[in-house]
Amino acid sequence: MLKVNNVSKYYGSFLAVDNLSFEVKEGEIFGLLGENGAGKTTTFRMILNLLEPSSGSITLNNKKIDYSATDKIGYLTEERSLLLKLTVKELIHYYASLKSMSPDKIDRELDYYLDRFGIKEYKNKKIKELSKGNAQKIQFISSIIHKPKLLILDEPFSGLDPINTNLFIEVIKELKEQGTIIIFSSHQMNNVELFCEKLIILSHGKTIVSGYLDEIKNRYKERKIILKANTSIKELSEIKNINKVEKNADHYELYIDDEKYVQDIFKSISSLKNVTKFEVVQLSLNEIFIKEVEKNA
Amino acid sequence: MRNKFWFLTKISFFKKIKNKTFIIVNILLFIILVSLTNIDSIINFFGGDFKKSNNIMLVDYTNSFYDRFDEKMSNNPVNTFNYKLTRYYDEESARKKIKSDNDLLLIVKDDIQNTISVKLVTYGYINTTLYGTLESISNDIKKELSLKSLNLDKTKLNSVTSNIELTREFINGKKNEKEEKNNLLLTLFFPILILPFFLLTVTVIQMIGAEINEEKSTRSMEIIISNVSAKTHFFSKVLATNVFVFVQTILLFVYSSIGLLLRPTNLDINTLSSSLNGVDLNLDLSVLSKMISAVPVAVVLMIITIFAYSLLAGILASVTTNMEDFQQMQMPIVIIMLISFYLSLASAMFNGSLFIRILSYIPFVSSILSPCLYLTGVLGIKDVIISIVLMIIVVFILIRYGLRIYKNGILNYSSNKLWKKIFKSIKE
Numbered sequence: 001m002l003k004v005n006n007v008s009k010y011y012g013s014f015l016a017v018d019n020l021s022f023e024v025k026e027g028e029i030f031g032l033l034g035e036n037g038a039g040k041t042t043t044f045r046m047i048l049n050l051l052e053p054s055s056g057s058i059t060l061n062n063k064k065i066d067y068s069a070t071d072k073i074g075y076l077t078e079e080r081s082l083l084l085k086l087t088v089k090e091l092i093h094y095y096a097s098l099k100s101m102s103p104d105k106i107d108r109e110l111d112y113y114l115d116r117f118g119i120k121e122y123k124n125k126k127i128k129e130l131s132k133g134n135a136q137k138i139q140f141i142s143s144i145i146h147k148p149k150l151l152i153l154d155e156p157f158s159g160l161d162p163i164n165t166n167l168f169i170e171v172i173k174e175l176k177e178q179g180t181i182i183i184f185s186s187h188q189m190n191n192v193e194l195f196c197e198k199l200i201i202l203s204h205g206k207t208i209v210s211g212y213l214d215e216i217k218n219r220y221k222e223r224k225i226i227l228k229a230n231t232s233i234k235e236l237s238e239i240k241n242i243n244k245v246e247k248n249a250d251h252y253e254l255y256i257d258d259e260k261y262v263q264d265i266f267k268s269i270s271s272l273k274n275v276t277k278f279e280v281v282q283l284s285l286n287e288i289f290i291k292e293v294e295k296n297a
Numbered sequence: 298m299r300n301k302f303w304f305l306t307k308i309s310f311f312k313k314i315k316n317k318t319f320i321i322v323n324i325l326l327f328i329i330l331v332s333l334t335n336i337d338s339i340i341n342f343f344g345g346d347f348k349k350s351n352n353i354m355l356v357d358y359t360n361s362f363y364d365r366f367d368e369k370m371s372n373n374p375v376n377t378f379n380y381k382l383t384r385y386y387d388e389e390s391a392r393k394k395i396k397s398d399n400d401l402l403l404i405v406k407d408d409i410q411n412t413i414s415v416k417l418v419t420y421g422y423i424n425t426t427l428y429g430t431l432e433s434i435s436n437d438i439k440k441e442l443s444l445k446s447l448n449l450d451k452t453k454l455n456s457v458t459s460n461i462e463l464t465r466e467f468i469n470g471k472k473n474e475k476e477e478k479n480n481l482l483l484t485l486f487f488p489i490l491i492l493p494f495f496l497l498t499v500t501v502i503q504m505i506g507a508e509i510n511e512e513k514s515t516r517s518m519e520i521i522i523s524n525v526s527a528k529t530h531f532f533s534k535v536l537a538t539n540v541f542v543f544v545q546t547i548l549l550f551v552y553s554s555i556g557l558l559l560r561p562t563n564l565d566i567n568t569l570s571s572s573l574n575g576v577d578l579n580l581d582l583s584v585l586s587k588m589i590s591a592v593p594v595a596v597v598l599m600i601i602t603i604f605a606y607s608l609l610a611g612i613l614a615s616v617t618t619n620m621e622d623f624q625q626m627q628m629p630i631v632i633i634m635l636i637s638f639y640l641s642l643a644s645a646m647f648n649g650s651l652f653i654r655i656l657s658y659i660p661f662v663s664s665i666l667s668p669c670l671y672l673t674g675v676l677g678i679k680d681v682i683i684s685i686v687l688m689i690i691v692v693f694i695l696i697r698y699g700l701r702i703y704k705n706g707i708l709n710y711s712s713n714k715l716w717k718k719i720f721k722s723i724k725e
Contacts, residue, residue: 012721048523050708070524081516097304098524142520 001025002047002150002181007056009042009205016042018205019056024198026149026179029172031192031199031213033185035293038202040185041078044152047183048075060150060181071100074148078155078185080135084128088114088138091127092145099146106145113141117167132159140168150181157191169195189286201289203296209288217282223262224287225254227269228277239268251277301525302533309508309537314544323545327552334556351380351427354391354402359413361445362405362438369434395420403431412443491665493549494599495638497542501603502610502630504538506623509614509707518707527704531615535607542603588672594681595668601688602664605695606630612699615706616718626715637662641669658684660691 002024009017017039024030034040045051047058049065058065060072083091089110096106114120117137127135136159144151153172157165173195176182186192192199193213201209209216227236228251236245236252241261246253256265262280269275283291313319332339353370357363363384370382385391391402395418402418415435417428437458444454465474512518521530613626640656644666647653657666657676663684670676702722709718 045519045708050519050522067524067526073523075520075523077516077519079516081518081520083511083515083517085511094308095520095524098301098521100300 001061002183003057003059003062004043004047005057005059007043007046007053007058009039009046009051010054016205017046017053017202018207020200020202020205020207021056022198022200022210024181024183026181027176028198029176029182029184029196031184031186031196032202033189033192033199033289034202037204039205040202041154042205043202044075044154044183044185047150047152048073071146072149074143074146074151076139076143076151076153076156078158080139082127082135082139082142085126087124087126088119088130089123091138092142095142096145101146109145110141113145116171117141117164133161133164136160137164140171144171144175147175147178148180151175151183153182153184153186155186156184157186157188165191189284189289193285199285201292203293206296208292208296213285216288217285220283220288221258222283223256223259224281224283225256225262225265226277226279226281227252227254227275229269229275230273235272239265241265302529305521305525305530305533306537306540309534310540312508313504313537313541323548326549327555330549330552331556331559334553335560338561350399352394352400353380353382354385354394354400355382356385356388356391356402356404358404358406359442361442362413362415365438365441366403366434369437370430373430373434392418398423401427401431403435405435411439412446413439491638491641491669493546494603494665495634497546498603498606498634499631500545501538501542501607502627504541505534505607505610506614506617506627507620508534508538509611510617510620510623513615513617513707513710514619522707527707528700530707531611531700531703534611535604538607539604591668591672594671594678594685598664598667598681598685598688601685601692602661605661605688605692608692608695608699612695612702612706612719615703616709616715616722618710622715633661634665637665641665644669644673644675654680658687660684660688663688 004020004022007017007020008015020039020043022030032040032043042051046053047065049067049070060069063069065073083094086094092110093103093106096109097103101109110123111120114123117140119134119137122130122134122138127138130138136156140156143153151172156168156172160168169191172182172184176195184192184196196213198212199210199216200207211219231252233245233247233252236242236254239254241256242254242265243257244255246255254265256262259280266278269278355363355366357366367382370380385402388402388404394400395402398419398421400420401423404416404418406414406416408414413435417431441454441458444457449457465477467473509518512521525533609630610627613630614623617623617626640653640662644653653666654670654675656662657670657680667676667681667684671678671681702719705722706718711718
């Protein structure tokens with residue numbers, strides 16, 4: 001289990017992370033979210049022992065993380081962290097050797113993952129010759145090749161198309177099944193919602209939201225109604241208890257403060273022509289994120 | 298962690314060795330060094346010839362110039378060329394013999410105002426050494442003839458024309474004239490000998506800077522540092538670069554040795570010296586023994602200094618985010634190196650100056666200046682050892698405080714106020 005206990009980090013007098021606490025068990029995927037500069041990278045660096053916390057403690061299986069534990073950790077950085085002049089094979093050998101893997105094992109695992117990600121032919125190509133998406137695949141392979149116990153993924157889907165994103169998700173889910181502790185950061189909230197059970201939203205280093213995803217969503221009584229009908233924004237805005245109306249390509253989104261108003265609104269809407277869809281949904285993680293970050297700005 | 302240190306060192310070293318630039322540079326260095334050590338043979342091959350005789354023809358209308366000229370040419374100490382001297386009585390037939398740049402005709406006539414006048418007729422341009430020799434000998438003969446016209450007897454004439462005899466006396470009984478002359482010679486030689494050290498140090502600085510910058514700018518530093526400590530990473534870079542420099546130094550010696558082995562067996566040191574613009578390579582044994590005694594201390598001081606330079610370069614590279622910033626940061630280092638290089642050149646002029654002596658103890662400057670002053674006798678072995686001790690203290694300080702800067706610097710991508718970043722890291 002990874003335990004982050006009351007961790008704070010100061011850069012001079014600037015407080016980058018303020019009293020952060022969370023726990024992630026084996027086989028759990030934990031989302032660490034926040035706007036740019038919220039303290040995510042600083043937190044990752046403290047977990048990786050790159051930075052010393054100003055206060056608090058971080059432990060992996062009840063042991064302080066030091067350089068004896070780094071072979072068990074995989075890290076995918078937000079920005080590309082690849083040596084451009086090396087070939088794919090050389091780079092993976094370099095990074096995996098730093099994880100104390102034997103050359104034979106590296107070759108075996110590399111062939112497997114290159115095949116799985118459909119880039120076998122790039123094995124001897126230089127990194128600088130790869131596309132953004134393929135470079136991201138190599139970076140991902142370098143972070144998981146040693147089958148880490150703790151995997152930190154900072155924006156793993158950056159530069160990937162939906163097909164490759166799904167490929168990554170498959171592998172991440174497999175690692176979760178194998179009991180890997182996964183900490184995940186992304187600005188793409190739909191991806192976070194897909195497989196993060198627990199999360200924290202940071203703003204200016206402070207935890208503003210934390211808990212299991214379902215719990216967090218249930219905390220918000222606000223609801224969104226997705227409506228497909230022949231109507232207009234003006235007509236919908238006149239309905240009582242609707243706070244905001246947004247028109248999308250083929251539907252309207254109506255925002256209400258509480259689920260209790262749904263029945264009344266449904267009655268009003270039933271008088272409209274050609275109603276083909278009326279769906280009440282909870283706020284998305286993206287909406288919760290924006291709402292909370294704006295509230296704490 | 299120990300294995301990872303050796304792994305990083307090995308990766309860093311072989312990366313340099315396998316680099317195309319290294320291979321190309323070494324091919325060029327091999328060609329240059331072998332060529333330099335065989336420069337005379339190469340010049341001969343392309344048509345130049347150190348042994349090719351100059352055909353000097355002389356028409357002497359004064360009847361008093363030829364014999365003197367012949368004698369002075371034979372005794373000329375800076376005779377770096379072969380010649381054949383022939384006297385002609387007919388100017389026209391001598392002129393007809395001028396067919397190449399090796400044929401020279403001197404026409405000497407009486408001159409009322411200047412005693413004699415000399416005209417030099419050649420096919421084209423001649424080399425400056427030969428021109429200077431002919432001019433100098435002609436001047437000497439002109440003076441002799443002028444004095445002779447005053448009807449001075451031979452003894453007086455000799456006393457006027459001969460060189461002054463400057464003898465030396467030393468109050469300090471340990472000093473002697475031979476050593477004094479040797480010291481002067483060594484002062485001239487040392488800057489040439491330290492040139493490779495200067496170039497290798499620049500290489501060390503550049504290599505460490507480039508490698509750390511590459512890892513930092515590609516953000517691969519974060520991955521590496523998440524696996525090994527900053528200290529391990531730092532020392533692996535320093536060690537790999539120093540080993541690389543050591544290998545490069547050995548290779549330079551090997552190339553020079555191959556060049557010497559390829560020389561024709563009848564090596565004529567004077568011929569080689571003539572190709573080096575008249576530098577006399579006939580060092581006497583006392584000079585050589587002093588040079589040999591200076592080698593261990595100089596090598597120790599230089600190794601420690603290169604190590605210190607590599608530490609400094611690594612520390613400075615860690616706070617920069619691109620090569621341009623690093624180039625700016627390394628400017629002070631290069632200036633220090635240049636200052637020490639020029640001070641060693643100038644040390645002969647200011648021999649014994651207290652200012653130069655004080656500078657010779659200053660770390661970094663000492664690596665070049667201190668052995669130079671030791672060779673010239675200004676410093677003793679104790680002074681050089683003091684310089685070594687001071688340099689070791691600097692290395693200790695660089696490790697102690699530099700590691701803090703390095704650890705903070707390698708993960709800091711801000712390119713503002715680099716010096717402020719450095720001082721802030723030291724305080725932490």
